[in-house]
Amino acid sequence: MHILVIVEHDGSVVRGGSKSAFRFADAVAKQTNGRVECLVLGRPAEAVVQEAARYAPVLSAQDEALADPVADRYARVIADVATDRRIDLIVAAATTFAKDIVGRAAGLLGGAMAGDVTGHEFRDGRLLMRRPMFAGAVSATVTLHGWPQIVTIRPSAYEPAEPAPAAYEIRPVEVDAASLPNHIRLERVESRSGHRPDVTEARVVVSGGRAFRSAEDFERLVGGLADRLGGAAGSSRALVDAGITPNELQVGQTGKIVAPELYLALGISGAIQHLAGMMNSKVIVAINKEHEAPIFEVADYGLIGDVYELVPQLIEKLDAD
């Protein structure tokens, strides 16, 4: 298969999820005697292109018209490149960027798409993929009909690929800016999450739930513990709904999917929609007042008690060591 990885970046670095997409693409290429290329779209982002070239040959679509990742323009360029280069399989990480943009590109390319893929195999020459349904309560095996195929993979299910010692080739892609659609304008991005790593890229995630009563308490206790552990702060849906935490911290079916080495669930009861976002974490610790909270059923270690008493103790012990 001739595979195209869509590289997601922030203007300066390749996002971790795209490295997992490279892992999936490399595996499929190996199994099909195929090859992998990648597409970087954006405003002039030389560092990103150089970094991406350590994973696969780069097609670089850099134009002022692509300065902001708006769906209609990006999808058009992705679909044109895929058609021109007779791509069989488009791969991206399952993030809001790809769900928005690569999803639209798939709509331009015939709709043979599988999202949130967590595993794959070849059987009788067909690419079979596993993906979660029903908030992760069901794992489905699907195969796609149509060409090209478009896949988003869950970064938590595929280790990031290793960069090659030397860079692959970099080739520019002509962008005919005048022919691109112009009906979506990005005005601004509002982020509140600040200095900590993203929940999807951290080795340790400390998440807080309904037990926390204010943004100040969340920052002091959940944020404080995350900082002691060099980790990210996450949140259940309840706190985002209450305006206590920003949406980009939400872990769950409709938030982010994480699988860190250590996940600490503080004052989170454990609704299935939350479990869908964290149940593949390697070690799960739950602290909750309620003996019967469902979070304990998915935890490796459970501690009963009030997070307002226990989290300060944890922070104090970690500071003392």
Place this chain on the structure above:
Amino acid sequence: MKILVPTKRVPDTEQRIRIRGDGRGIDAAELPFVMNPFDAIALEEAVRIRERQQAGVEVLAVGIGRAEYEQELRTALAMGAERALLVECDMPLDPWNVARILQAVVERERPQLVLMGKQAVDDDANQTGQFLAALLDWPQAMFASKLEFTESGVRVARETDAGIEVVSISLPAVISTDLRLNEPRYASLPSMLRARKKPIDRIALDAIGITIQPRVELLHMESTTSRRNCMRVGDVDELLSRLRNETKVL
């Protein structure tokens, strides 16, 4: 302005999902069904737009499926849609075919806005709105948590992995809704009774010129378990020592 709200019939999210013996689908016999919660948010938003703008806004709810779908469309009418349309289809559909059917409905009904849930909570695909926008060559704003009409279109706050992204799009457009856009109203009994008098149009797939083109073939389903053996620890010291000695993650 006409607002089209596609709705999907899904198993109630509170229910335990069981897989059929042959692994080719879920056992739906005993399951209560509801309107997909994200679609209910889209419908609520459409009704609020009409309530704010009074005259000149019509909300049309669309369903695709078998006759029993009528129940969810009645709920949509009770929540405030003026009309409902049922596209009769007894095959399971993937997002591509739903988007093609909706494209045909849009071409007949000519709405200025399609407002729909960002994903259905059964297959969790999160694709149909994007496919539909691509097929129509309309702008899109996915995962909306706030809408504001402007002179030139709609300003939409979108929930993304990086935070809230604010975009301006022109109409006609496809907008998909995230959780925090609104809290859908409850369809009261009197409104359900009134909804019985509102029309539900029915239309067959071939009447809108659609033959199904399967894209996603479901081969097998299995239940997953997230259950682990939880070791209850007595205090913070024991927790830290076990994490250090048994797991090595600290």
